[in-house]
Amino acid sequence: MGRRRSRLGDRARYWFDSTLSYGALALVGWLALLCLAVVVPASAVLVWTDPEAPASLPDRLAAVWRLTGETLRLGGTTGAPLRVAVSVLLALITLLYVSTLVGLITTALTEHLMALRRGRSTVLERGHAVVLGWSEQVFTVVGELVAANANQHRAAVVVLADRDKTDMEEALATKVGPAGATRLICRSGPVTDPAVLALTSPAEAEVVLVLPHDRPDADAEVVKTLLALGRALPGRTPRPAVVAAVRNDRYRLAAALAAGADGVVLESDTITARLIVQAARHPGLSLVHRELLDFAGHEFYVIAEPGLVGRSFGEALLSYATSSVVGLVREGAPLLGPPPRTRIRPDDRLLVISHDDDPVGLEECAALVEEAVTVCGPRAPQRPERVLLLGWNRRAPLIVDQLRRGAPPRSAVDVVTDGDEATARQVADADRDAGARLTLTLHRGDVTRPATLRHLDIGSYDSVIVLGGDPAPGRPSGEPDDQTLVTLLLLRDLERTLGRELPVVTELVDDRNRALAPISPGADVIVSGKLIGLLMAQISQNRYLAAVFEELFSAEGSGVHLRPATEYVLPDRETAFATVVAAARDRGECAIGYRSHDDMSNGPAYGLRINPPKSEHRCWTARDEVVVVGEDRG
Numbered sequence: 001m002g003r004r005r006s007r008l009g010d011r012a013r014y015w016f017d018s019t020l021s022y023g024a025l026a027l028v029g030w031l032a033l034l035c036l037a038v039v040v041p042a043s044a045v046l047v048w049t050d051p052e053a054p055a056s057l058p059d060r061l062a063a064v065w066r067l068t069g070e071t072l073r074l075g076g077t078t079g080a081p082l083r084v085a086v087s088v089l090l091a092l093i094t095l096l097y098v099s100t101l102v103g104l105i106t107t108a109l110t111e112h113l114m115a116l117r118r119g120r121s122t123v124l125e126r127g128h129a130v131v132l133g134w135s136e137q138v139f140t141v142v143g144e145l146v147a148a149n150a151n152q153h154r155a156a157v158v159v160l161a162d163r164d165k166t167d168m169e170e171a172l173a174t175k176v177g178p179a180g181a182t183r184l185i186c187r188s189g190p191v192t193d194p195a196v197l198a199l200t201s202p203a204e205a206e207v208v209l210v211l212p213h214d215r216p217d218a219d220a221e222v223v224k225t226l227l228a229l230g231r232a233l234p235g236r237t238p239r240p241a242v243v244a245a246v247r248n249d250r251y252r253l254a255a256a257l258a259a260g261a262d263g264v265v266l267e268s269d270t271i272t273a274r275l276i277v278q279a280a281r282h283p284g285l286s287l288v289h290r291e292l293l294d295f296a297g298h299e300f301y302v303i304a305e306p307g308l309v310g311r312s313f314g315e316a317l318l319s320y321a322t323s324s325v326v327g328l329v330r331e332g333a334p335l336l337g338p339p340p341r342t343r344i345r346p347d348d349r350l351l352v353i354s355h356d357d358d359p360v361g362l363e364e365c366a367a368l369v370e371e372a373v374t375v376c377g378p379r380a381p382q383r384p385e386r387v388l389l390l391g392w393n394r395r396a397p398l399i400v401d402q403l404r405r406g407a408p409p410r411s412a413v414d415v416v417t418d419g420d421e422a423t424a425r426q427v428a429d430a431d432r433d434a435g436a437r438l439t440l441t442l443h444r445g446d447v448t449r450p451a452t453l454r455h456l457d458i459g460s461y462d463s464v465i466v467l468g469g470d471p472a473p474g475r476p477s478g479e480p481d482d483q484t485l486v487t488l489l490l491l492r493d494l495e496r497t498l499g500r501e502l503p504v505v506t507e508l509v510d511d512r513n514r515a516l517a518p519i520s521p522g523a524d525v526i527v528s529g530k531l532i533g534l535l536m537a538q539i540s541q542n543r544y545l546a547a548v549f550e551e552l553f554s555a556e557g558s559g560v561h562l563r564p565a566t567e568y569v570l571p572d573r574e575t576a577f578a579t580v581v582a583a584a585r586d587r588g589e590c591a592i593g594y595r596s597h598d599d600m601s602n603g604p605a606y607g608l609r610i611n612p613p614k615s616e617h618r619c620w621t622a623r624d625e626v627v628v629v630g631e632d633r634g
Contacts, residue, residue, distance in 0.1 A: 123185055125156045126204045129540065130240075132191045132225055133211035134161035134168070136510060137245075139175040140533030141209055146182045147295035148541055155182045158200045162190045192224040194231035202232055202240060207540040210244035211533075212268070219251035226258035241543055243536050247394075264539050264546045271535070272507070272528040273398035274553045279505045279524035280387060280403075280463035282562050284595055286505075286524040287608045288627055289560070292353070293534035298611045302329050302349050302544050307362050309348075314340030314585050316350060318578060321363040323354040324592040324611045326629045327548070327558075334548045336558035337590050337630045351548065353592055353611050365614040368578035382408040386460060390447045390487055391467035392417040392427070393480075395507075395528075399465065400430040404438045406632065412439045416456070418446045448486040450493075458494055463503045466491070481513040492518045558630055562595065565624035572621065578614040580626055589630030597623040 054060050129145050131138060142157055149155035157179075159168060168186040176184070189196035191210075202208055210225050212218035222244055233239055242263035246255050255265045279286045291297045308316050316325045317340075327336040329349040335342075336351070344350075354360050385407055389396065392415065403413055415427055427442045445452035447466075458464065466487050468480035488506060495502050501520050508514060511530045519525065539546045552559050568583035568591070569575050577594070584591035593610040596618075610627065 121187075122199050123156075123158050123187065123201050125158065125185075125201060127206045128156040128158055128201075128204070130200045130202055130205045130208045131157065131159045131211065132161070132197070132200075132208065132229070133213055133221075134159075134163055135211050135213045136529045137211050137533035137536070139172070140511070140530045141211065141537050142172060142184065143176045144295050144534060144537030145540070146176065146179050146184075148537065149182045150180055153181060156185060157182055158185045158187065158205075160187045160189065160191055160197070160200050163188060192221065192228045194228045197228055197232040202229060205240045207241040207243065209536050209540055210242070211536075212245055212247060219246040219248050219255070222246050223251060223254050223258055226255055226263070230258060230260065241540065243540050245532050245536060262543070264543060266532060266535060266539075266546075268528065268532040269395045270398055271553055272526060272531060273395050273402050275531065276395075276399055276465060276505055276507060276526050277402040278553070278559070279526060280465055280503070281385075283463075283503050283505075283524060284562055284608070284625070285560060286526055287595075288562075288593070288610065289531075290534075291608060291610045292560075293531070293538055295537065298353050298355050299538070300326075300542070300545055300548060301352050301354055301360065302542060303352060303360055304349050305344075305362070306346075308344050308350070309346050311344055312340060313338050313342040313344060315366075316344065317581055317585050317590060318365045318369070318614065319362055320352065320354075320360065321365055321614050322611070323352045323360050324581075324590065325350055325352050326590045326592060327351040329544055332544070334544060334551065336548065336551055337588065339588065340585050351544075355611065365578045365581075368576045368614055369582040370575050370579045384408050385411040386462050387411075387413045388456065388458065388461040388464045389413055389415045389467065390417075390453075390464065391469070391483065392419050392423050393467050393469055396467060397426060397430045399467075400438070400440060407438050409437050410439075411437060412441065414441050414443060414456070414461075416443045416445050416447055416452065418444060448483055448490070450490055453487075453490050453494060458491075458502060459498050459500075461503075463505060464491065466504060466506045468507060468509055480509050484508060485513065485516060485518070488518050495520075552629075559632060560592075561628050561630060561632065562625040563589075563628055564622070565594065565620045565626050566622055568626055569620045572619065574617050574619045576614065577612050577616045577618075581614065584626065584628050584630075587630070589628040591626055591628050593627040595625045595627065596621075597625070 048060065053063060131141055131145075138159065138161075142159065145157050149157075159172070161168060165186045165188045168188070169184070172184055172186070187196075187199045189199065191197065208229060210222055210229070212222050215221075223246075226242070226244060229242065239260060239262060242259045243266070244255055244259055244263065245266040245268045246252055247267070247269045249267055249270065252265055252267050256263065259265055275286065275289060292300065305316075308319060313325075313328065319325070327334055327350075328338055328342070328344065329335070329351055330345065330347075334351060352360060385403070387403060389399070396415075400413060403411070417423055417427075424442060427440060430440055443456075445455075447453065466484055468484040484506060488504070491502060491504060504519065505524045505526065506517060506519060508517065508525060508527045509529060511527045514525055514527060517525065535549060539549070565571070565580075567587075568580045577591075580594070581591045593608065593612060595609070596607040608627075
């Protein structure tokens with residue numbers, strides 16, 4: 001019996017579903033029947049329970065009809081059949097009109113809300129920043145733009161990527177945090193479509209940043225995006241500043257042509273390789289770079305100073321109490337650490353390092369200089385370098401090339417990797433390109449195995465560089481760091497065995513893994529994605545900084561260096577920082593800070609102090625280092 005009832009219920013549901021398949025008329029019919037099935041009995045109950053209801057049955061039925069008509073807005077007119085029929089017809093027409101109007105309004109509102117949810121509406125902003133593309137760099141770029149706009153009352157950052165708008169907003173809110181006065185606006189769509197790019201109002205933007213994604217075709221996508229941006233800005237003058245990044249040098253020229261004469265294109269892999277090598281040769285230098293690139297700390301500014309026109313650059317070094325002069329911008333080109341006797345022209349601008357909230361004002365500090373300068377002794381002869389490279393990725397040949405530049409004769413690089421034959425060929429090609437100054441030797445082995453590292457005389461190397469693998473398509477971007485973290489654990493164990501710290505430089509892909517890395521305080525960590533994001537954000541605020549960073553991070557020209565403090569001041573004697581600046585000036589350098597190795601536990605700075613006041617006094621020790629901008633003495 002129960003099974004029969006179940007079959008009858010299934011047949012009834014099937015018949016009901018089949019009637020609905022006939023379309024809107026069937027749905028309207030069922031709704032009418034449902035309403036009548038509820039309203040008519042309820043109206044009859046109200047009439048029959050009313051003490052003042054008519055006594056006769058026809059009058060009661062008429063009352064039920066009137067109540068039903070009032071409930072369903074059918075008029076409820078009584079009388080001749082024709083009169084009732086006409087009243088019902090008019091009520092149905094009114095109902096049809098009202099329901100159609102409500103349906104049209106609802107549909108229009110729904111479509112508009114869905115368009116807003118999909119991020120397909122045009123942004124009506126002026127002077128905003130546009131970020132095109134989505135990768136791990138987007139959080140660094142947006143976060144730095146928010147920090148740069150902290151002093152502005154009205155600012156906006158628009159992010160366009162081929163992702164869901166809600167997902168982007170949630171990710172930015174989680175990783176970037178509160179945006180303060182800056183409004184974060186997300187739009188969804190392909191960044192290579194000029195019609196979609198128009199949603200961000202690029203013609204009204206102040207700067208457009210193009211980010212490479214994590215897929216193998218990232219550079220080609222950047223070039224296509226820049227071409228689409230050019231289509232979205234036909235004949236627009238002035239054009240917004242454009243900052244883009246590519247990974248491979250082969251695409252840099254094409255990207256630069258697509259970006260236009262005013263565009264800036266960074267080559268991320270080469271910059272990362274340069275900074276890794278600089279940190280390997282000067283431990284602690286990555287902390288300086290991070291401090292100078294972060295908007296939360298001290299930054300580069302280009303200022304005009306009429307009060308210094310005609311005076312020498314050496315005098316300008318001691319003309320600011322809380323800012324550090326590092327160069328000039330002459331005819332659009334930066335001159336880092338020019339000779340102290342260089343005269344400042346009326347059209348020159350000063351390149352200074354200052355805190356974001358500190359005004360840059362003239363204040364003579366020459367009186368603070370004390371006679372405590374030492375005389376540099378003879379330069380120690382350079383000895384061959386020995387570098388251990390653990391791991392191999394697409395940036396490894398660039399790192400070897402940077403190691404070759406400036407390397408003393410008979411230097412050596414030992415590469416340990418368990419890569420395939422293609423990796424072995426890349427190592428052989430890098431060895432051939434290294435020349436006679438540098439010898440490259442390949443050792444096959446898994447760097448995550450303790451036995452592999454124990455067979456190496458790690459204590460004999462001047463520096464150890466740990467590289468992760470390249471992100472694989474379709475896999476999380478932080479996965480290459482897994483091997484790096486395991487290798488660092490093994491190196492940490494070897495440090496305990498040797499009883500001393502190893503000069504390790506680590507490359508990470510995901511900045512979130514920095515907190516997990518088992519490294520000593522103040523160790524050098526290069527996060528390539530975050531680094532490029534910081535550079536792009538800085539250049540987006542000032543185009544002149546592109547050439548400044550190009551020279552600072554290059555193997556030739558002026559750069560940032562850490563020198564022993566005893567080359568500038570007498571040890572174990574208290575002097576003002578102005579004395580250090582004067583001593584560095586006499587050597588053709590610009591002192592911008594120091595690092596105290598006795599204060600390595602000083603939070604995230606680890607003893608680093610950038611741009612201290614010229615009047616700051618301290619007792620200098622033999623372990624202290626001075627941060628200078630100048631030529632590489634090697």
